[in-house]
Amino acid sequence: MSSYPPTLLRLIKQFARLPGVGEKTATRLALHILDISRQEAASLSQSILDVKGKIKLCSVCFGLADTDSCKICTDPGRANGVLCVVEETDDLMALEKSGAFKGRYHVLHGALSPLNGIGPDDLKIKELVDRIRKEGIKEVILANNTDVEGEATASYLAKLLASFPVSVTRIASGIPMGCDIKYTDQVTLKRAMEGRRGV
Amino acid sequence: MSSYPPTLLRLIKQFARLPGVGEKTATRLALHILDISRQEAASLSQSILDVKGKIKLCSVCFGLADTDSCKICTDPGRANGVLCVVEETDDLMALEKSGAFKGRYHVLHGALSPLNGIGPDDLKIKELVDRIRKEGIKEVILANNTDVEGEATASYLAKLLASFPVSVTRIASGIPMGCDIKYTDQVTLKRAMEGRRGV
Numbered sequence: 001m002s003s004y005p006p007t008l009l010r011l012i013k014q015f016a017r018l019p020g021v022g023e024k025t026a027t028r029l030a031l032h033i034l035d036i037s038r039q040e041a042a043s044l045s046q047s048i049l050d051v052k053g054k055i056k057l058c059s060v061c062f063g064l065a066d067t068d069s070c071k072i073c074t075d076p077g078r079a080n081g082v083l084c085v086v087e088e089t090d091d092l093m094a095l096e097k098s099g100a101f102k103g104r105y106h107v108l109h110g111a112l113s114p115l116n117g118i119g120p121d122d123l124k125i126k127e128l129v130d131r132i133r134k135e136g137i138k139e140v141i142l143a144n145n146t147d148v149e150g151e152a153t154a155s156y157l158a159k160l161l162a163s164f165p166v167s168v169t170r171i172a173s174g175i176p177m178g179c180d181i182k183y184t185d186q187v188t189l190k191r192a193m194e195g196r197r198g199v
Numbered sequence: 200m201s202s203y204p205p206t207l208l209r210l211i212k213q214f215a216r217l218p219g220v221g222e223k224t225a226t227r228l229a230l231h232i233l234d235i236s237r238q239e240a241a242s243l244s245q246s247i248l249d250v251k252g253k254i255k256l257c258s259v260c261f262g263l264a265d266t267d268s269c270k271i272c273t274d275p276g277r278a279n280g281v282l283c284v285v286e287e288t289d290d291l292m293a294l295e296k297s298g299a300f301k302g303r304y305h306v307l308h309g310a311l312s313p314l315n316g317i318g319p320d321d322l323k324i325k326e327l328v329d330r331i332r333k334e335g336i337k338e339v340i341l342a343n344n345t346d347v348e349g350e351a352t353a354s355y356l357a358k359l360l361a362s363f364p365v366s367v368t369r370i371a372s373g374i375p376m377g378c379d380i381k382y383t384d385q386v387t388l389k390r391a392m393e394g395r396r397g398v
Binding site: 003005006007008010011015017018019020025027028029031032034036040043044045046048049050052054064065070072090093096097 | 202203205206210213214216217219224227228229230233235237239241242243246247249250253254264266270288291292295296
């Protein structure tokens with residue numbers, strides 16, 4: 001390592017701080033930067049600055065945006081009145097990729113976790129209630145994670161929204177596609193049984 | 200993917216062009232950039248530019264340097280008179296890391312490969328001969344790779360340097376450490392036999 005020129009060594013160390021990048025990969029990446037054109041390197045360098053400088057939270061759904069409102073919130077082709085509540089922006093992206101939902105989103109930015117000191121005021125719950133009031137929402141789909149915190153948050157929201165004139169649904173829990181029933185855990189099997197539907 | 204803001208999408212695409220980085224890893228890296236401090240991002244961005252702008256080939260050994268001569272060539276503590284010839288700068292780094300060599304290096308920047316149109320004039324062979332003449336080199340260690348091109352280049356250099364008053368050696372070829380003889384290929388076994396030493 002120490003025989004690399006200091007300039008290169010600094011980039012290697014910085015790459016190695018990225019998640020999932022060890023010293024070997026970092027070295028490979030840094031040497032790759034040496035090989036690409038000056039223009040490409042300048043463009044990568046600028047993009048890193050741009051992401052830090054321009055990306056902020058959408059003022060409506062709190063997803064990622066580089067304008068005041070994100071592409072989904074401003075898309076006239078998407079259904080109004082149906083709101084899908086997710087914990088993080090990554091969850092939003094995963095749902096978008098699946099193409100399973102064509103309404104609007106609301107990102108909570110976390111889940112309730114009393115042990116870690118995260119209460120309702122730390123999440124975008126007040127903003128969710130405001131949107132339900134203002135946007136004429138008919139259905140709220142709770143797409144919180146199915147872990148302990150996510151389930152607790154979904155329960156909390158279901159209770160909170162019970163007094164509102166909206167139907168509150170929770171995404172289905174059950175056996176994922178491509179799975180063997182014999183290898184599926186008990187809680188998932190129980191959920192899958194409870195959620196059974198006529199065919 | 201397309202639901203990410205364009206600024207973020209551009210960084211994801213640029214990360215995905217790095218070697219060994221797919222779309223998923225690129226997304227993870229780009230989202231990590233969102234999380235780190237503005238200062239850290241600026242520093243990474245600057246380092247990429249610096250590597251492109253400052254790193255060049257050492258004028259003596261043709262290894263990587265951010266000054267005219269690299270750290271190894273200017274190190275007064277290293278042995279003069281012994282020159283280790285390698286194909287690429289990575290080979291130099293690997294040897295340095297092993298700590299097995301304390302002399303000077305010479306990087307050829309490739310290997311002879313007539314099929315790909317790479318002849319002696321495309322490598323730093325003329326420069327090697329010049330150094331042997333000027334620097335009073337006593338031994339040239341050929342640390343070319345042991346593939347077809349590397350072996351051919353080593354043979355070529357051995358013939359070329361035969362008329363010079365230097366001893367030309369080739370790094371030993373044999374069974375790597377930690378290997379089972381029964382799993383070792385025939386050519387390596389043959390080389391290991393030929394290169395046997397008294398114990």
